[in-house]
Amino acid sequence: MQRELYGEAAEEGFFYPSVTDNYSDVNRVLYCTGKSNDPNERFISEVLNAERSVTALEERAIFEDIVKEVAGEQLDSATIAHVYEEIHHVIESHQDEEEPPKLDYSDVERVLTASGVENVTKEAVERAFETIVDDKNYELKAKSVIPKFTSKSIKIDTKVATITIKAHRI
Incomplete structure (x- = not known):
């Protein structure tokens, strides 16, 4: 049966x-x-x-909004590539640690400055965190904010334009 x-x-x-x-x-x-x-x-x-x-997709959107708020119209494909490269270095440097690396406002300030974004100040990044997430002490998971490099292309929307970059070019 x-x-x-x-x-x-x-x-x-x-x-x-x-x-x-x-x-x-x-x-x-x-x-x-x-x-x-x-x-x-x-x-x-x-x-x-x-x-x-917060989901990884939401964290990526939060990060993009913060970067747009601070960098404004300075964003081009080369700058964005440098931002992702800097974050990738942060992830690699914390690879041996148990906790995944997180980015606070000072880390984001350092990443943007190292990526060639001009006139980045601690106050501007703090203000962007306050505006976007209502908490200047919010920490973003570094792995969540960078795009997956297994996809064919990466799309970034800004107020001025939509930028699509082939992943192998980053």
């Missing part, structure tokens, strides 16, 4: 137990949805009684 079991598709996602140091962590749960960049806010706050973490 063969028994068939049918189930409904998950509506809000799946829960997985969190494991820390090879032990189940009863105070944490992994919540996985079909669309990683579109979790159900109400479900997270009311059912899980938690705050939603």
Whole structure:
């Protein structure tokens, strides 16, 4: 006798137990949805009684907005390539550390200055952080802000133009 079991598709996602140091962590749960960049806010706050973490896509958008706010019209493909190169150096220099590197306003200031953006000041970067994320002490995950270099091209939208760069050119 063969028994068939049918189930409904998950509506809000799946829960997985969190494991820390090879032990189940009863105070944490992994919540996985079909669309990683579109979790159900109400479900997270009311059912899980938690705050939603920022996705990598959202962090990349935050970083781009901060750079646009500080650099303004100085952005061209060469400058953007230098910015990503500087961030890649930050990631490589922290490769041996357990925690992934994060960028605060002073790191972003240093990256922009090293990339050739003119007139970058600590105050301008702090103000951009305040304007975009309402927190000058916010830290961005370095790996989240650089584009994946496995894609064929990278697209950057600015107020003036949309720039598309082939990944191998960066």
